[in-house]
Amino acid sequence: MLAGHTDRSMDALNDLSRNELYLNRELAALEFNFRVLAQARDPRMPLLERMRFMCISSSNLDEFFEVRVAVLRQHISYGDARPGPDGLPPGEVLARIRERALALVGEQYLVWAEELQPALAEEGVRxxxxxxxxxxxxxxxxxxxxxxxxxxxxxxxxxxxxxxxxxxxxxxxxxxxxxxxxxxxxxxxxxxxxxxxxxxxxxxxxxxxxxxxxxxxxxxxxxxxxxxxxxxxxxxxxxxxxxxxxxxxxxxxxEEVENLASALTAELIERGFAxxxxxxxxxxxxxxxxxxxxxxxxxxxxxxxxxxxxxxxxxxxxxxxxxxxxxxKFRPFTPRLSPSLVQGANVFEVIGKRDVLLHHPYESFQSVMEMLRQAATDPDVLAIKQTLYRVGSDSPLVEHLVEAARAGKDVTVVVELRARFDEEANIRLANRLQSAGVQVVYGVVGYKTHAKMLLVVRREGRKLRRYVHLATGNYHQITSRLYTDIGLMTAQAEIGEDVHKVFQQLSGLGPTIKLTRLLQSPFTLYKGLMQRIEREIRHAGAGKPARIIARMNALNEPSVVEALYRASTAGVEIDLIVRGACTLRPGLPGISERIRVRSVVGRFLEHSRVYWFANDGAPELFCSSADWMERNLMQRIEVCFPILDATLAQRVYDETLANYLSDNAQAWILQPDGHYERVARGDGPSHSAQRTLLAKLTG
Structure with a gap:
């Protein structure tokens, strides 16, 4: 028996899939909007920004009903009453959703009528x-x-x-x-x-x-x-x-349509009347x-x-x-250009010498656009390959791809037509690219392509060299000013080769590929995460310090939650920074008492996915497009990439993990029963992770 564990806790160790150990995923997602609405009540926030947070909570609730409630009702109409990992059947989930949604709606209108409208009226906005x-x-x-x-x-x-x-x-x-x-x-x-x-x-x-x-x-x-x-x-x-x-x-x-774009176009016409x-x-x-x-x-x-x-x-x-x-309103800021990519620098010369890290929105997305612009006009560039999930209207990025194709370069773009609520825009985008001579691929049937990748193939002397941009967020100029994300520019050969293989897999037909540096869903990412969690468990069992720190948008994959429970019981210290829905219950005696879960809600939407494993003094740090959700790990095409440069890895750790674990201004702590409590500031100074990065990185 492990020291300090009772017979009861040992029984729990043997059954970490029990219903009561899991929070409901829909209710956890709904709970996020209470944290958003709390920003509207925060007097430290600028008044019009408070109003905007109220509106965000309202539009989020719209989408919640359009998608999550709609799917639950479909399950019931099909006679599918199977409960989820939490044991709640769909009918019971709907009843609990109504209870919490009524509370949220009531609070939204209360905030609007009794707090925001009077405060705005005092400022002359009526x-x-x-x-x-x-x-x-x-x-x-x-x-x-x-x-x-x-x-x-x-x-x-x-x-x-x-x-x-x-x-x-x-x-x-x-x-x-x-x-x-x-x-x-x-x-x-x-x-x-x-x-x-x-x-x-x-x-x-x-x-x-x-x-x-x-x-x-x-x-x-x-x-x-x-x-x-x-x-x-x-x-x-x-x-x-x-x-x-x-x-x-x-x-x-x-699987039953010959042309996905045509089928989606027809479906979109009826969406408004579903x-x-x-x-x-x-x-x-x-x-x-x-x-x-x-x-x-x-x-x-x-x-x-x-x-x-x-x-x-x-x-x-x-x-x-x-x-x-x-x-x-929030004080405007100017994202800085990466010090490595000063105005007028040749992007490929810079990346060819060292990796470049970008932390958005504090650092400018213009560096990515400049990489693509130079690739489009550089006579030595032979090919450009890119994934596009959400782009935004009138993006210069599209112009660069069109320019490259018209200049005779081989341009391949994987456009994900099924990006929710962007389907129509992506169909138009695909048509425009095709008309310019770009080879457009719609991904893989049954799997959304959610990976964020850009590959440039350039002739240098007698050799071809690959330059890569990988990111946690979309190639979208507007959201790059509103979301926190990490991007990596690199010319490391092994990463370039891996990205090349993934693009080959997306555009062609072939067997499972073997990657050297990247982890990929739906093949190796889940397995790679589980192996690293197990490795920390072994280190803890050997009496070595063991720790996992990870941040993501959501966590609901039951087998990952169960693995984290096992790690906690083995002695692994675990800190999770989960912006939205989390189905893991932290702080349960004998099960998850070494797991802490926090959510940070502030000016920017937290969107980075960063995973860190202590690994007995040789830490590994990865960034990814994937959350720890079933759909990301099993049903989408995602990539997870290591930060191999030790200096850059330390920077990502400091800025996206340690910085957020110290936040006592905009952080919320998940309690075992599923509700969140705002972090108490205490007697020490206030520390906001986002404000710290604004002061450190922007102009």
Missing amino acids: FLTRDRWSARQKRWLQGYFRNEILPVLSPLGLDPAHPFPRILNKSLNIAVVLEGRDAFGRAGHMALVRAPRSLPRLIRLPAQVSDAPCEFVFLAGLLQQFAAEMFPGFTVQGSYQFRVTRNSELTVEE RPVRLEVAENCPKPITDLLMANFELTEQDVYRCAGPVNLSRVVSIFDQVDRADL
Whole structure:
């Protein structure tokens, strides 16, 4: 028996797959949004940034219903009631989700009404409800409604000739109760007004009718106030906002289609009208109206969420760029250029001598763009290969790839068409690249290509040399300013050879490849992680110091959690920095008492994946595109790359691991029961990991 363990804890060692040792993955994902919303309540945050955090929590909840709740409902409809590792069947999970979602929605509207709106009003940023319009403002708004809104509306009266229409996913709608008869003698009972997407959801009042520097009115308020003008001859008895959320998971059976792009295009057309999963209604919406909506959407009372404010709360974020108040926003910063890649430097000469590390958003993504730009124009560059998952519209990166192809270079791009919510943009991207002569590959059927890789093949004298960029984040200029990520530029031959083999595998057909330096999902990454966890267990068993530090977006793979439990019981010290969902329960006596889990939520979205293993004094550090989730380790194409340069590895350790373990300003600690507690600052100085890096790395 291990010293210090009771018979009971030894029994636990023999059964680390018990349901009670695992948190539910959906509930853990939902819990993240409470931490995001807490930023909106933090008085240390600039006021408009607090508002944006509230909107992020709201839009995150939309996606949660579109994807996670939708999938659970599908399982139930298919008769699949199998529980997950936590032992909860889908029906029970849905019931618990409703309980927590109701709490989150209630808190969102409370923060909006009682904290953010009053604070914004004090700063001259006001949101006017109909009961607060002055006579002058009402006249202007009525004119705006008649000239800018009414001409594009298509109100629909409900009767046998006009049945309940198809309602677009997450669109703003108004249910209007009418009394009277129209020109044809038809009695009016109820009508629907859909707000076209072309209309702004918030209208800013002009200076001549404003009583404050910035005053806004919700579009829904105008539609309700002037509803009578849409239905002349009728009396409006009431008007109520509603919004339906639909399943947004695409269900293309890839093995059964001949052309994935065409199949996805057809599926995307119907996505906006897929099966409903949630109905949001105004708080004062009468039960008969709610019942009618539920019946038409085939939903139950358990799917209805009453909103104490605008049903499209996330749209408030649209004012962020309209309000010119630098004092209410984060101080702008200028990402520094990597000291190794000074202005005008030949990227290939620099990388050919030493590896270059990039830490975004503190260091500029422009270094990556410059590598691609130089590759496109360098006459010695023969080939460029790249994976693209999310790119963003009008990215210069695409222009460089097009330029390279037109210059006669061999350009191959693996475009992942199934990047959730970017499918349509990626289909357009693929078509544009193909029209320029780029060889476009859609990856591997059944496996999303999530790896972030760029390979440049260059002739140098009589030899060909490979230059590589590997990253934890996407090739996306906008998110590179908002997400924390690590990128590595290297010309190390073994890494270049590995990346070359992965690209060959993606674009061709062949057997499993053997890699020297990289770990790859779905083949060697999972196995490599498990082997390294087992190695730390052996070191602990031999009385040697053993430790694992890892950061990621999410952790839910049961076998990895079980391996970490075994490591903890063996004496391995484990620190996990998990931004979002974590299904591991830390701090359980005799099981996970050596495991600590923290989440850091701040100005930037934590997106880096970094794994560190003590390895008996010869530590290994890896960066990766993969979280420790089943989908990343088993069902996607991912790469995990080592930082071989000792100086750079130490820098990654210091900046992304040790720095975050010291955070006492924006860190949350996961408790054994699944809830999070904010780190207590104590008597010492405040330490924010993100602010520390801003001060250290930016201009």
